[in-house]
Amino acid sequence: MSHIKIELRKEDVDFIKGVCATFNNDPQELINVLHTCQEHFGYLPAEVQEVVSDGLNMPVAKIYGVVTFYSFFTMTPKGKHPISICLGTACYVRGAEKVLDEFKKELGIQVGESTKDNKFSLSSLRCVGACGLAPVVLVGDKTYGRVAPDDVKNILKEYEN
Amino acid sequence: METIKLTIDNKEIDVPKGTTIYKAAKELGIDIPTLCYMELHDMNIENKPAGCRICVAEVSGRRTLAPTCSTKCEPGMVVKTHTPRVLNARRTVMEFILSDHPKDCLVCSKSGTCELQAMAHRLGIKDIPGAEYAAVSTYRKDTSPSIIRDLDKCIMCRRCEMMCNEVQTVGAISAVNRGFMATVAPAFEQNLEYSTCTYCGQCVSVCPTGALTEVNHVPQVLRALVDPTKTVVVQTAPAVRAALGEEFGLAPGTLVTGKMTAALRALGFDYVFDTDFAADLTIMEEGTELLDRLSRHLKGDKTAKMPILTSCCPGWVNFFEEYFPDLKDVPSTAKSPQQMFGAIAKTYFADKIGINRKDMVVVSIMPCLAKKYECQRNEFSVDGNPDVDFSISTRELASFIKQANIDLNTLHDEDFDAPLGESTGAGVIFGTTGGVIEAACRTAYELYTGKKLKRLEFTELRGMEGVRSATIDFDGLPLNIGIAHGLGNARKLLDDVRAGKSQFHAIEVMACPGGCIGGGGQPLHHGNSEIIMARAAAIYTEDRKKPLRKSHENPFIIKLYNEFLGKPGSEKAHHLLHTHYFDKKKKIIIKK
Numbered sequence: 001m002s003h004i005k006i007e008l009r010k011e012d013v014d015f016i017k018g019v020c021a022t023f024n025n026d027p028q029e030l031i032n033v034l035h036t037c038q039e040h041f042g043y044l045p046a047e048v049q050e051v052v053s054d055g056l057n058m059p060v061a062k063i064y065g066v067v068t069f070y071s072f073f074t075m076t077p078k079g080k081h082p083i084s085i086c087l088g089t090a091c092y093v094r095g096a097e098k099v100l101d102e103f104k105k106e107l108g109i110q111v112g113e114s115t116k117d118n119k120f121s122l123s124s125l126r127c128v129g130a131c132g133l134a135p136v137v138l139v140g141d142k143t144y145g146r147v148a149p150d151d152v153k154n155i156l157k158e159y160e161n
Numbered sequence: 162m163e164t165i166k167l168t169i170d171n172k173e174i175d176v177p178k179g180t181t182i183y184k185a186a187k188e189l190g191i192d193i194p195t196l197c198y199m200e201l202h203d204m205n206i207e208n209k210p211a212g213c214r215i216c217v218a219e220v221s222g223r224r225t226l227a228p229t230c231s232t233k234c235e236p237g238m239v240v241k242t243h244t245p246r247v248l249n250a251r252r253t254v255m256e257f258i259l260s261d262h263p264k265d266c267l268v269c270s271k272s273g274t275c276e277l278q279a280m281a282h283r284l285g286i287k288d289i290p291g292a293e294y295a296a297v298s299t300y301r302k303d304t305s306p307s308i309i310r311d312l313d314k315c316i317m318c319r320r321c322e323m324m325c326n327e328v329q330t331v332g333a334i335s336a337v338n339r340g341f342m343a344t345v346a347p348a349f350e351q352n353l354e355y356s357t358c359t360y361c362g363q364c365v366s367v368c369p370t371g372a373l374t375e376v377n378h379v380p381q382v383l384r385a386l387v388d389p390t391k392t393v394v395v396q397t398a399p400a401v402r403a404a405l406g407e408e409f410g411l412a413p414g415t416l417v418t419g420k421m422t423a424a425l426r427a428l429g430f431d432y433v434f435d436t437d438f439a440a441d442l443t444i445m446e447e448g449t450e451l452l453d454r455l456s457r458h459l460k461g462d463k464t465a466k467m468p469i470l471t472s473c474c475p476g477w478v479n480f481f482e483e484y485f486p487d488l489k490d491v492p493s494t495a496k497s498p499q500q501m502f503g504a505i506a507k508t509y510f511a512d513k514i515g516i517n518r519k520d521m522v523v524v525s526i527m528p529c530l531a532k533k534y535e536c537q538r539n540e541f542s543v544d545g546n547p548d549v550d551f552s553i554s555t556r557e558l559a560s561f562i563k564q565a566n567i568d569l570n571t572l573h574d575e576d577f578d579a580p581l582g583e584s585t586g587a588g589v590i591f592g593t594t595g596g597v598i599e600a601a602c603r604t605a606y607e608l609y610t611g612k613k614l615k616r617l618e619f620t621e622l623r624g625m626e627g628v629r630s631a632t633i634d635f636d637g638l639p640l641n642i643g644i645a646h647g648l649g650n651a652r653k654l655l656d657d658v659r660a661g662k663s664q665f666h667a668i669e670v671m672a673c674p675g676g677c678i679g680g681g682g683q684p685l686h687h688g689n690s691e692i693i694m695a696r697a698a699a700i701y702t703e704d705r706k707k708p709l710r711k712s713h714e715n716p717f718i719i720k721l722y723n724e725f726l727g728k729p730g731s732e733k734a735h736h737l738l739h740t741h742y743f744d745k746k747k748k749i750i751i752k753k
Binding site: 046062064 | 326331333335336337338348350357
């Protein structure tokens with residue numbers, strides 16, 4: 001029940017229908033359709049899934065099943081500055097979990113959630129290929145290496161304005 | 162056909178290419194345990210997600226154990242189904258499943274008929290090591306008008322998902338989430354009530370555990386029975402008598418009409434009536450509507466919609482209101498027998514015994530879970546007083562009889578009460594696929610042609626094929642009949658109607674595979690489709706035993722029209738016995 005009730009504009013509906021049409025309205029192309037929609041909207045709210053269901057002529061329950069199965073898809077909008085903490089093996093053994101806990105505490109949100117002002121969102125990922133810098137944190141496109149829990153406040157400060 | 166020779170548990174067998182190890186073993190009489198696999202072969206229904214991993218076996222040349230339900234036989238294969246290695250693996254798998262399962266077996270509504278409980282017993286599980294460390298995933302309980310979802314008990318066999326999506330094409334539920342939080346749920350994990358669910362109950366009838374069960378109305382019925390101010394009237398659907406005996410150890414297909422009547426009287430119901438009476442009434446109304454539409458259609462009247470669709474089945478009504486609302490003026494407007502019964506009981510019969518409808522409680526015994534929802538529909542009540550107060554399933558009735566310490570097997574047969582207990586063979590066959598339209602043909606033929614039927618049994622309308630068609634000769638007029646059971650099959654016929662391609666004059670639809678005999682409220686078949694076939698045979702036996710077999714010859718129906726309703730299709734009949742349908746398609750909200 002985590003979905004946010006939004007109303008779609010007509011051009012949004014047309015966009016989704018258009019995406020479905022590009023993929024020949026074929027239910028087998030569901031994942032591709034969802035990828036394109038998430039790229040466009042930033043997330044996949046229930047309403048978008050309902051229009052996809054119409055466009056591909058398949059039950060919305062099945063679509064929701066796929067959205068909740070793959071961690072790539074999200075039903076909550078990402079914040080203006082999406083924060084990702086690497087929990088891959090190297091980062092994990094060098095204390096990434098403590099860094100994550102600090103972010104949770106500072107922002108008052110859990111993984112998969114966004115702050116009320118929609119400024120930050122928090123997610124975890126597995127290995128960004130920079131294990132030499134472990135533990136690694138990404139904020140938007142910027143990478144922070146060797147992050148300690150004490151650094152968290154300073155990192156967030158950079159995005160104050 | 163190409164065959165394959167293999168050895169299972171030291172026995173040789175030849176099987177057609179493509180056969181699974183599980184099926185080959187079954188032919189040899191080897192019973193491999195499984196929790197998720199299920200097959201109803203007469204109905205072409207199979208679930209084999211290879212999800213539970215209980216059915217594994219050792220296969221020569223293979224490093225790992227193979228799930229037999231989905232592994233095909235190969236020439237020269239040597240399979241061992243019950244070695245110590247296999248038993249050990251099964252036990253481990255079972256312990257994992259149980260570690261994340263609630264332990265409220267004492268009061269679980271599935272206790273005694275739960276396949277998981279039976280499997281724990283069969284595999285000799287006496288304790289669950291590590292249970293104290295395992296996550297017991299928790300979900301909220303979801304209660305809809307018909308079905309309760311208690312997903313802490315879901316073991317992800319996905320039988321319900323298969324029934325809902327592949328067989329019924331309703332698509333209300335799907336596997337969602339992953340890991341411990343994986344379960345089967347409607348979109349956005351909303352309650353079933355806000356999904357496309359039709360309440361057909363086929364998910365409930367295949368669920369191996371207590372994850373999906375019916376809403377239990379026995380306590381309310383019990384309260385009505387002890388209330389001295391209430392006159393409690395009961396009606397029993399045709400399919401109940403062909404299945405109730407199974408719950409008391411009788412062979413599938415044993416008719417228990419007389420014993421059931423005696424049991425209901427012993428339970429304290431004031432009047433024991435028969436929904437079959439209302440089925441006869443349905444034929445009078447629906448048959449008249451069919452002939453009226455047909456004759457207008459033959460005269461070239463474009464407003465006379467063809468084909469006419471039957472409307473007895475509440476799961477089916479929910480289905481077309483959700484998926485085919487543009488066709489909502491095509492089905493017959495006749496209410497279902499359950500609702501016709503309630504409307505007559507609380508008017509005609511209440512007047513006859515001189516009581517107010519508010520002091521009468523009408524209970525129905527149904528093979529169906531959608532009937533629970535149907536009797537709660539707003540249009541079926543007068544000033545908030547429903548025509549039918551409570552609907553309980555065949556399973557609930559069996560439990561009720563056992564609670565009252567009544568031994569069904571030793572009861573002497575008793576008859577239904579008059580006047581709403583008298584019925585013809587036509588009313589009885591409503592319980593199986595093809596039965597409603599056969600009953601309609603028996604009456605419509607005689608009313609249309611004015612001649613006596615030479616042959617009462619329209620065997621061309623019978624059978625278990627999902628979609629059937631036949632042409633009945635109405636004295637020179639060829640009447641094209643279509644029949645579908647299972648909503649996926651109904652969808653095929655409906656798509657043709659929508660496209661204007663349908664050649665049928667009348668179509669019968671029942672939501673459940675097999676019709677009401679395979680209903681969501683019936684004793685569990687545990688994947689044995691022979692049980693459903695035996696029930697169908699019992700229904701036709703009951704029909705043959707009836708002295709009267711055509712609805713319009715039922716003397717109490719004739720009397721009801723003479724004393725009360727006038728004639729079929731009269732204004733009063735329309736007011737009490739007909740209904741209308743709604744567009745329930747979920748709309749996408751678009752910002753202005």
